[in-house]
Amino acid sequence: MKRRPHHKTRTGCSQCRKRRVKCDESKPSCLRCGRLRLQCSFHCLAPTKPERPAASITPSIILSDSSLELTHLELLHHYTSQTCLDMGSADMRAARNMQIWQVEIPRLAFAHPFVMHGIFAISAVHLITLQPNRRLELTRRAVEAEQAALPSYRQLVASNDPKSIHAIFAFASFVAPYLLAQSHLMGVPNGRIPDRDDEHPHWFLVLRGVVCLLVKNWSELSQGPLKSLVRHIDPVDCDRNPEDAHYTKLYRMLEPTLSSTAGDREALSHCRLALDELRKIAAYPFSPRNTLDAMESSYAPMVWPGVVSDRFINLVYERKPEALVILAHFCALLKKLNSCWYLRGVGISLLGAIGAELGGLWESRIAWAVAQPAA
Secondary structure (H helix, E strand, C coil), rough: CCCCCCCCCCCCCCCHHHHCCCCCCCCCHHHHHHHHHHHHHHHHHCCCCCCCCCCCCCCCCCCCCCCCCHHHHHHHHHHHHEEEHHHHCCHHHHHHHHHHHHHHHHHHHHCCCCHHHHHHHHHHHHHHHHHHHHHHHHHHHHHHHHHHHHHHHHHHHHHHHHHHHHHHHCCCCCCHHEEEEEHHCCCCCCCCCCCCCCCCCCCHHHHHHHHHHHHHCHHHHCCCCCHHHHHCCCCCCCCHHCCCHHHHHHHHHHHCCCCCCCHHHHHHHHHHHHHHHHHHHHEEEEHHHHHHCCCCCCCHHHHHHHCCCCCHHHHCCCCHHHHHHHHHHHHHEEEEECCCCCCCHHHHHHHHHHHHCCCHHHHHHEEEEEEHCCC
16 A cells, blocks of 8 residues: 655744644744644744833934944944943942942933933943954944034033933933943043143043032932932041051141241142042041942942032143142042043053152152052
8 A cells, every 4th residue: 555645844933843744824823733722833923913101101212313234233232231231349339339330320321311422431441441342443433432422411411401400410421431331432531630731632621520410419319210429428537448548648748837928828728628528538438338329339439520519620621730749649549440441541641641740759658658559
């Protein structure tokens, strides 16, 4: 007796092929799977009618001023999976802060394209540290993203619209890390002393601008999606810092002499105020944990550029030795953040520039800061 011809099929559903039986290939579910009440693989492939979006969902996830290329998707994925986890040292990666960097800021970016471009830029410069063979390509991507973001950012800052302050602050938080990382790539020394005539934006002054933005818009920011970054903190007891004596001895050089002019006295008073703030910053890691709700201990030094006076900044511009000595002790705190990818080497190189500017006469004043090891 002749066997009935059997025609094999390679297009049947997965369930029938696994059981080595003929599939009739009916869709969305073959008859055999339907009879046996199995989940047919054809059902998963069948097109479904898209649901209408809920009326309450107003933000569009489509960037209005640029199309998403594969590289953009790569940079967005890298940011949400790695860059946001590496925005600082271990203390900065507290759970509440990770919610900000990993969830809230990308959420703002979907409604504000310039924030998304900021994400692309910071992600690209971070990816360079992991894939240095792509340096040229990723540097170009970073610069393109930055240039795409800045016009909208500047326009919103000028408009002074409180509704946009959360997106503005989110983008501003990327700028200093971006500049610090890009300085290595663009051949601009990130350890240079701030200068009034600097041709390139200086990270110190950018940090100062971010803190000023925070203070000016404290009410709105403290009630928005980034509120965990801007909480109030309790007063800090500087005496808890075992290194405080190295800071307090600087007050002796800030005492006016009989020959000090009114201008000298005024300059020294601003240096004392800057030193007061630096001592508080240095004491944060040694304070009770309940005082650190607003900023993790390692994040605190990044705030100091924003709490010194304009007069103190001018004294730095003028290379006033007392101001530079205080700036050198700020570098001692930066060296403790040396493990952070965008701060690597910054404290050391800035301290070297200050030492070269001061010369031997002031060497003893900064000896302790120079001797501090980098983390």
